[in-house]
Amino acid sequence: MEGNESTINEAGNIDAGDKTGCLDIHSSNDDNPNDKSLGEESDIVPVVGMKFKDENEIFEFYKNYAYRVGFPVRKRNSKKGDDGVLRYVTFTCSREGHRISASSSSLKPRPTIQTGCKARLAASSEICGTWRINSVHLEHNHKISPSKSRLYRCNRQISARTKRRLEINDTAGIQSHKSKAGRSEKKVCVEKDSGNFIDKVRQLKLGEGDTIALQAYFSKMQTSSPGFYFSIDLDEEARLRNVFWADNRCRQAYKEFGDVVTFDTTYLTNNYDIPFTFFVGVNHHGQSILLGCGLVSNEDAMTFVWLFKTLLECMHDQAPNGIITDQDRAIQNAIEIVFPNTKHRWCLWYILKKLPEKIGNHNHKGSILSAVHGLVYDTQTCEEFEQGWNKMLEDYKLQEHGWLTGLYNERSRWVPCFLKTSFWAGMSTTQRSESMNAFFDGYVHSKTSLKQFVEQYERALRSKVEKEFHADFKSFSQMVPCVTRYEMEKQFQSVYTISKFKEFQEEFTGKVYCEVLSAQDSYLHTIYEVREDIIFNGGMKKKIFKVLFRRDECEFECSCHLFEFRGIICKHAISVLIRNDVALLPEKYILKRWRRDVNRPYTRVPINYDGWISTPEQVRYDQLCLAFTKLADLVAHDEERCQGIMDWIDLQTIDLSKRQNP
Template identity: 50%
Template sequence: MKRRLELNDQAGINVSRNFRSLVVEADGYENLSFGEKDCRNYIDKVRRLRLGTGDADAIQNYFVRMQKQNSQFYYVMDLDDESRLQNVFWADARSRAAYEYFGEVITFDTTYLTNKYDMPFAPFVGVNHHGQSILLGCALLSNEDTETFTWLFKTWLECMQGRAPNAIITDQDRAMKNSIEVVFPKARHRWCLWHIMKKVPEKLGRHSDYESIKTLLHDIVYDSWSKSDFVEKWEKMVGYYELQDNEWLKGLFHERNRWVPVYVRDTFWAGMSTTQRSESMNSFFDGYVNSKTTLKQFVEQYDNALKDKIEKENLADFNSFNATIACVSHFGFESQFQNAFTNAKFKDFQAEVASLMYCHTLFERSEGLISIFSVTENKKVFNKTQDIVFKVFLNEKDFELQCTCCLFEFKGILCRHILCVLTLTGKAESVPPGYILSRWRKDIRRRHTLIKCGFDHSARNPGLQRVNKACDAFYEVASTRINTEDDLSKVINWIERLKIELPCKNSSSKIVEQDGYVQNHMTRILDPLPTRCKGRPPSTRKTSKVDRIVKNKIARKKTQKRTQKSKTDQSQEEHEQTYSQTSGIVDNLAPFNPNKEYTNEENPDMQFDRGMPPYE
């Protein structure tokens, strides 16, 4: 039973549920020789043995051990003047390597509490080649002010070799905004649209015309076809409903370039539109950690949660290579994307192919080298169909295409309107390689997939550690030093000489595993003091007033159902007896920047007012 308690504890099952399962198995409390308190004491003792005494010391020992297993493991512990832990940041070697491929767009969110010190878990989250959330580093913070965020962003930037993201999504936190402007001055900073629209009932709910305002605001935000169209509609709404003095609306309009879809669609966001990527990563840790989780418990559960995330990515890789999705058309470009994209991204592209039936294309005019086409799409908006006209610009000389819907700029997937033009002009056999983003390809061997994580006990194998270090060194040479064919020949000749100089050991020779030894003379770090962060309650998630109302209604309905069921069961027992039932690999490609490809300063004819809302 002791072994089962330990395993359940490592799996994130709390002591109460752990003990109740033992009671059920033993067929009653009287058949157990110990109580729940004994279980709790035993688990606490095991945790101390497993992770050491003291949360701050335990997390420091964990980091040192991880760094010894892989020198690319990165961590920073921020201490106050009394050597008490304030903030901590870490990124495993796999996350750092993944950033090379998926670091152009990130989301950052701190609304998730995960331990008894009320230190928000702050993950940096990106999107991998399957469209899945991927962790790119994380932190536990004791405060949420400008100084703390500035420290964190600088630390994360140093961890990622000084390479800043092109775009970042956060909530409306002013301290975050200030820090991003300092640390990432060139990054496009976008606010989470979902968080903003969620505040509408709270900010405008008392207005007598609230329902009309809510519907109109939704239409203005999501269905504005150009910036001028948005401004015109917004001003009409504010004037008609006399909302000129509403400070919330005034602030949103002033910062409209940070959240309104029509203002941000010209930037590559990898399909992300909100911080829900971070929140989905946060929710992924639900079941592993809770508001009472200590730091030393968290770091161990972090490994368990990360393992599941990596297994899902590995499964998606396997399926993309071994399961082919059939084409829905005879167009050559569909087969081209079928062979190149992962299954998830090919499905996104295939949705655009399937929507060709709703589009009608007409050639409008030529302006120099640019041919302009009008594509009318019969689109469904709020259960109503309407015809929306998009403009597609084609430079036949350089084979460059651009659409006013900006789906490619926003998501990296060619839109149905561009595909319509390709079919009309007889160019449906294939598209230029620049339109097949390397970040969505399945035929690239990405370095992060070769790196073992801290949860993998094989990482403690000295032989495998030597292999990993050699791979890191070889990768650095291959990615930064080989610029010509002559360089490549030198490296290959050098490797051939090494094969002769270094004897080849028998692969069956036994390698003795050794656990990493953590030095005992490290600086002693004190546990952090419990803190209360800005408005974050000591629970697993921050909930709005609307969420609480809905949750209470659902709870009341469930209670009523249980009461009604209880009465029914009681009545049935009086009349009848009831019974219960149980029952192909290519070389690494440099990340493609779609924005750079479409910055056509040499051809001013290509500049136009992008007038359609993006695919949010």
């Protein structure tokens, strides 16, 4: 699929070559800044003695410096002279100070950006009217990142050009979140800012396209986007039958988040004329992340076998550990053929949605629905579910109900107590359908042509990447305060993304509803009985959980299996750990998947979506790839030199890996 030319092979797949490009960034510096003109842009680093026309020019200079370095700024203090004219100003890093709040003892504290940073710049006016920098402190007590600069409030501004574009688009009926941002704009506004500027939005009026335009679009993407993959399935008469595609960012993200995927075919087939399918994972913030998608001609097993095999080819034969789908038999058969070792789970939301219809007008319909929900959500063991199910069938004379019988026979695919011992990345029963529907709504309409669909899909994907970038920025620049003084809470606060730390913190504070009732000791472990008071709809019920704890290894296992299922430690285990004076947990209970301090290769992949401005890290990555490609062309014919360079790369890789993972 990745060669130097585009060809259609016998299987109907299109092969196209990869090409790379890079963006040059130039900066300048000077050893004698005071010799420059006032406020000249080449003065990159603030130095005592630098002079400017007025305080506004100083602030803009400091903002530009902060933008290059990667921290937010604000005006901290100003002082006027006896004549009422401004004489002194102080600009600081926005992370200066500490937030003091009456709600500091809240069990759900809000994230704060403030870390007590001392970085600042102070200046005063001179008799001649010019302004001079009197003091500068450049050191920060937090991480800085140029790639995050555009998201800080002080840099989020809507340029005149952007405003004009939004106004024109609004008149044309284009929603603000679909507008293309100019590539040349250095500081851009976020989607929320555009929405605030254009309060009233309208939908796009889309025309029709054809399969030739679709092929042309894919060819263009594979030329401009290194690693872009697509495959087209043609029938015997060379007519378009099925399509699959994934850009390089999706492919690299699959390496990290492709262990558990959801596969959905219902979105566009239910609402539009386009049979759109997609593979979705969950990233380190718990957000849905697109891993690949396709257009299919029908929904039979042969089609899904082709689609799944194409996914494997695209993802270098890495099959998911778990896959979530609806109850479609054709999908199930295809999974058994292509992914024989993958755990297959049905979406519980769809099953419970069908339940009222399948029960029909039974005299005890309400009681049956309540009983099924209780069995689904309250039973902790498989035996408990099976006994309760059989009793329900007997009580309501449902032993001959065909649909319920079929559900029971496949109980290992949908009942939580049969699935909770496997890792499902915390995917909820409704996340698979609801999140992706909300993602594509507003971008695609019933009259959308294939070509326009792909273009709209790219704009929607850009919006999704932007939301992930914002979540990364939030976890980088903010911190949710701890609500206790336990070291265990601080341990997770320091390494988890904000969304995942909040999940852990909710379990941690939830221990106040738990009480350890008893403990049974054995030679190898202790089994604790923990009672939880579960509050719901103004009422409360009590539930018993069992936690097995091995003190020597500091290992635990709770009957709720929240850690195995979601990767988050449950309140019951936390109660037992604190009872046993465990201060810090072993590294195996801190999942790399949820950490914010991990370098994730897929985020460095250059993005070629319309309007996306690459981060400095993505630009450097692209430049390195291009440089190594040129080097490979020069030495590939020389075995001795080639081996020498490979040895040097191995040494550099080992050294850098040690530095990043000491």
